[in-house]
Amino acid sequence: MFFDTHAHLDLPPLRDEEEAVVRRSRDAGVSRIATVGIDPESGERAVSIAHRHTGVYAIIGLHPHDAGRLSDTLLARLEALSRCDKVMAIGETGLDFYRDLAPRDTQRAAFREQVRLARRRGLPVVIHDREAHDEVLSILAEENAAEVGGIIHCFSGDLAMARRALEMNFLVSIPGAITYKGSEKQVEAVRGLPLDRLLIETDCPFLAPVPHRGKPNEPSYVPLVAAKVAAIKGVSVEDVARTTTTNALRLFRIPVEEEVRVTYRIRDSLYLNITNRCTNACTFCPKRHDYHVKGHLLKLPGEPTAAEALAEIGDPTKFDEIVFCGFGEPLLRLDEVKEIAAELKRRGARVRVNTDGLGNLVHGRNILPELAGLVDALSVSLNAPDAQTYARICPNRYGAASFASLLDFLREAPKHVPKVSATAVALPGFDPEPVRRLAESIPGVMFRLRPFDDVG
Numbered sequence: 001m002f003f004d005t006h007a008h009l010d011l012p013p014l015r016d017e018e019e020a021v022v023r024r025s026r027d028a029g030v031s032r033i034a035t036v037g038i039d040p041e042s043g044e045r046a047v048s049i050a051h052r053h054t055g056v057y058a059i060i061g062l063h064p065h066d067a068g069r070l071s072d073t074l075l076a077r078l079e080a081l082s083r084c085d086k087v088m089a090i091g092e093t094g095l096d097f098y099r100d101l102a103p104r105d106t107q108r109a110a111f112r113e114q115v116r117l118a119r120r121r122g123l124p125v126v127i128h129d130r131e132a133h134d135e136v137l138s139i140l141a142e143e144n145a146a147e148v149g150g151i152i153h154c155f156s157g158d159l160a161m162a163r164r165a166l167e168m169n170f171l172v173s174i175p176g177a178i179t180y181k182g183s184e185k186q187v188e189a190v191r192g193l194p195l196d197r198l199l200i201e202t203d204c205p206f207l208a209p210v211p212h213r214g215k216p217n218e219p220s221y222v223p224l225v226a227a228k229v230a231a232i233k234g235v236s237v238e239d240v241a242r243t244t245t246t247n248a249l250r251l252f253r254i255p256v257e258e259e260v261r262v263t264y265r266i267r268d269s270l271y272l273n274i275t276n277r278c279t280n281a282c283t284f285c286p287k288r289h290d291y292h293v294k295g296h297l298l299k300l301p302g303e304p305t306a307a308e309a310l311a312e313i314g315d316p317t318k319f320d321e322i323v324f325c326g327f328g329e330p331l332l333r334l335d336e337v338k339e340i341a342a343e344l345k346r347r348g349a350r351v352r353v354n355t356d357g358l359g360n361l362v363h364g365r366n367i368l369p370e371l372a373g374l375v376d377a378l379s380v381s382l383n384a385p386d387a388q389t390y391a392r393i394c395p396n397r398y399g400a401a402s403f404a405s406l407l408d409f410l411r412e413a414p415k416h417v418p419k420v421s422a423t424a425v426a427l428p429g430f431d432p433e434p435v436r437r438l439a440e441s442i443p444g445v446m447f448r449l450r451p452f453d454d455v456g
């Protein structure tokens, strides 16, 4: 199910066929739409539309083009409107130095006032930015917009700008323009950003994606944006739909019942989350902040039995591979891993285990012979070229002994498991080459660099 996070359903021609537009969206799998008012009158229409349809929400504000209308009375009107239960954010506001339809100082004043309004109301703020990237980010920083966060709508910047926005608690929303020729900068940004911080939008009736370019846009076209993002990121359209929808629901604080499952699918792999316990307390671990991975909630209410995990997997041959991973160290539950893997192999599946490689220390013996014939691939988190660095970024109760044990594990693993890789997370400022050299010096071990902020 898709969430179009930026539409203007109150503008022509969409407003003339509201029912049909919403129906076509539903038929295309677009179950949620945020419709954005560009001034108080448009905001009132957006709220009315939102009240008429389940899954449609309103965003209200004063567009930079209309910043000349800014007054205390108008701001009071917006603030009153923002109290409607279907209003999820303030905007779109910001700076448009491309069309310059309002004096720049007036745009700046209207922008600052709306960030303040968003903070007073505790609502995220939706940003319009054309040819004003640096100044938009400066004003967001000066006005402490990070307190409420928000969306850089219709993103037109580059990867560096996007990363600065992410640091300020903003999500980046990708429009249909990503399907146009000449959008290489935005494609590069999408490639470099974690899917967990992206949204998709149409900005309809403008900017229809290919092959509708030049015609009126509408929310039913947002799957075309998702398809382009999926192609760039090398994931499935379902992955993009689920992740961006979850991102939007959480940003707008729309309550939904989230299902916690032991198994979760990304691309054509099925992942098994059998524990949230870890040997390590890695400094970069995403679960320190959040238990979501690509739209899946991985916070387990309790650890599943092997039978429960197998029941949830069903037919494992439907997937490229079954991966013991999740937010925890699977080999802490060695007996369950062996029982589940044995059954998966019996049913013809390919099995991979992602591990911190400290299983021999934890169990006090060499556990690798026990995995022979059950596991096709091991992905071992090496992360550091030496014991000192490892102890700093992957602290655990075994102290100095852990890195030596991890290297022993890697040396032993290829004797029992056909495919073994050592991985490192590309932390900011980190030089992966010494880790690569160390990994590749071990016979039978390959090296893989993992992105820092994109899990799964």
Ligand code: SF4
Pocket: 277, 278, 279, 280, 281, 282, 284, 285, 286, 287, 326, 327, 328, 329, 356
């Ligand atoms: S091993 Fe993985 S899940 Fe555990 S703390 Fe480290 S990064 Fe997090």
